[in-house]
Amino acid sequence: MTDAASSAGPAAGSPAGTGAETDRATAAVADPLHRELLGLALEAARRAGALLSEGRPDDLGVAATKSSPVDVVTEMDLASEKLITGFLADHRPEDGFLGEEGASSEGGSGVRWVIDPIDGTVNYLYGQPAWAVSIAAEHRGETVVGVVHVPPRGETYHAVLGGGAWLNGRRVRCRPSPPLEQALIGTGFNYVAERRGAQAEVVRRLLPKVRDIRRSGSAAIDLCDVGGGRLDGFYERGLHPWDFAAGDLVAREAGALTGGRPGSPATGELTVAASPGVFGALQPLLEELGAWHD
Numbered sequence: 001m002t003d004a005a006s007s008a009g010p011a012a013g014s015p016a017g018t019g020a021e022t023d024r025a026t027a028a029v030a031d032p033l034h035r036e037l038l039g040l041a042l043e044a045a046r047r048a049g050a051l052l053s054e055g056r057p058d059d060l061g062v063a064a065t066k067s068s069p070v071d072v073v074t075e076m077d078l079a080s081e082k083l084i085t086g087f088l089a090d091h092r093p094e095d096g097f098l099g100e101e102g103a104s105s106e107g108g109s110g111v112r113w114v115i116d117p118i119d120g121t122v123n124y125l126y127g128q129p130a131w132a133v134s135i136a137a138e139h140r141g142e143t144v145v146g147v148v149h150v151p152p153r154g155e156t157y158h159a160v161l162g163g164g165a166w167l168n169g170r171r172v173r174c175r176p177s178p179p180l181e182q183a184l185i186g187t188g189f190n191y192v193a194e195r196r197g198a199q200a201e202v203v204r205r206l207l208p209k210v211r212d213i214r215r216s217g218s219a220a221i222d223l224c225d226v227g228g229g230r231l232d233g234f235y236e237r238g239l240h241p242w243d244f245a246a247g248d249l250v251a252r253e254a255g256a257l258t259g260g261r262p263g264s265p266a267t268g269e270l271t272v273a274a275s276p277g278v279f280g281a282l283q284p285l286l287e288e289l290g291a292w293h294d
Contacts, residue, residue, distance in 0.1 A: 022046075024169055025158060034160050037111065037137040037145045042158060044087045045133045045149035048080045048117060052124070052133070053151045055079070060125060068191045074125055077101050080117030084135065088113055100242045112138045116242040119148075120218035129153065134220040136245035146246030148220045157224040157250045165227045165254035174256040175229040177277025178211075183232035185274075185282070186214045186222040190238040195294050199237065202291045209285065219271070223247025226273045227254030233274030233282050237291060244271050259283065261292050 022042045029035040056076060064073040081101040088095065096107030099115040106112075113135065118124050120131030129152035137145040144161040157172075159165040165172050177183075187203065189196045207213055214231065216222055220243060222234045227250045248258050248266055257279040260270045270292040272283050286292070 019043075021156075021169060025166065029160050029163060031160075033111075033139065034144055034163075037139075038147070038158065038160055040088055040091055041113075041135045041137060041145055041147040042149075042156065044084045045135050045147045045156065047087060048084050048133045049149045049151040051083055052076055052080055052118060052131075056124075062125070068193070072121055072125060073101060074118070074121060076124065077118050077121055080133065081115060084115050084117060084133075085113075098241060100240065110140045114138060114143075114242050114245040116220060116246075119220040119243060120216070123217045128217065130216040130218045130221055132218055132220050134242065134246045136242075136249065138245070143245055143249045146249035148224050148246050148250060150221060150224075157228065157247075159227075159246075159250040159253040161249065161253070163253065165224075165250045167224075167228050172228045172254050174227055174251070174254050174275040175232055177275040178232060180210060180278060180281040180285070182211050183274075183278045183282070184212055184214065185210050186216060186225065186231045186234040188215060188217065188219055188222070188236040188239075192238075195238060198294045199291075202286070202289050205289050206285070219243045220247040223258075223273050224250045226256050226275070227251040233272070233278045235270065235272045235282065235286055235291060237268075237270050239266075239268055239271045248273065262287055 026035045026039045062072045063075045078101055081099045085097055085103045094107055094109035096105050096112035097103040116134040118131055119134045124131040132148050132150045135147045136143050146159045148157045157167050189199050219239055224247050225231045226234050244266055251273040252258050256273050257276050258266055258273040260267045274282050
């Protein structure tokens with residue numbers, strides 16, 4: 001684990017992603033397009049994080065449900081996505097969008113923004129601290145920039161393709177790989193009851209084979225925490241591109257391996273991220289346990 005992963009970050013609510021920090025983060029990025037996209041993603045995430053932290057109403061309620069009555073959208077999800085897409089469109093009007101709460105356009109620039117305005121909405125609704133703003137930029141189909149801003153922690157992870165992974169301006173790396181039986185693994189559960197039952201059975205069979213299992217409620221944070229050395233691995237079925245696009249890049253740029261089922265990239269069928277040695281043991285075990293099907 002690096003000093004970034006092992007040292008305390010700034011206090012919760014501190015202004016991660018301020019202008020000076022953004023300037024420092026982008027200064028080392030050689031590619032002009034990547035530098036521009038990173039700067040915009042950091043600023044959009046900072047603005048959305050401030051809105052969500054400072055503007056959360058005391059009587060926050062559910063605005064809509066998605067896949068099930070427990071898969072919720074709040075008014076703040078919608079406000080956050082509107083802020084992010086509006087800010088990015090003002091600066092790059094030809095770009096496309098894919099957002100959890102409905103933003104969808106092709107664009108004509110070759111750049112598409114993949115946005116989760118609140119990853120961990122149920123945590124946010126209940127006042128739990130594991131929620132984040134996740135913004136990734138794709139260029140011609142490849143993710144080149146990822147930003148995961150976690151206001152309750154006062155932390156911002158970011159990565160640029162080929163440029164490493166960073167937490168509040170410090171380079172991070174995944175942990176050295178322990179044996180699988182000593183690995184701390186993160187996971188998450190779907191909101192559809194039948195799928196949750198199948199996922200619980202996978203956990204029951206996996207738990208005796210690892211150190212322990214954690215469930216934070218935010219895939220974006222879990223993926224970044226693999227990169228930052230706070231987890232040895234992570235897996236989940238049923239994720240969408242906005243759930244993992246930014247965090248997947250952070251994990252990979254921190255030295256972790258990511259993918260789906262053996263030989264496949266991360267998809268909604270299965271997303272896996274881990275330090276290399278743990279990945280090599282965890283991915284085939286998840287295949288054996290049927291983590292990819294209901």
